Amino acid sequence: MNWDEIKGNWTQVKGKAQQQWGKLTNDDMDIVEGKREELVGKIQERYGIAKEEAEKQVDDFCDKY
Template identity: 90%
Template sequence: MNWDQIKGNWTQIKGKAQQQWGELTNDDLDIIEGKREELVGRIQERYGIAKEEAEKQVDDFTKKCE
């Protein structure tokens, strides 16, 4: 699944995102609205990790959504 598909199905996929990143709140997920860069930024903020690591986690998440 590519990111455009994830964005289009964000309502269904955000539950999986919350399972993956439990520190993200429902409000975070609503604000993200399927935007990849917003998700990366929120993960960085909540977990205190580097952007590269957050992007790697998002890439792994994208592969798991297939």
């Protein structure tokens, strides 16, 4: 699934994203609203990882779904 598909189906996909990144809150997911860069930023913030690692995780998530 590419990011445009994820963005278009965000309501359904955000539950899977929360399973993947359990530290993300419902408020975080509402802020993200399907925006890739917002998701990367929230993952960086909650997990204390580098942007490159967060982007890799998001890319892996896209490939998985």
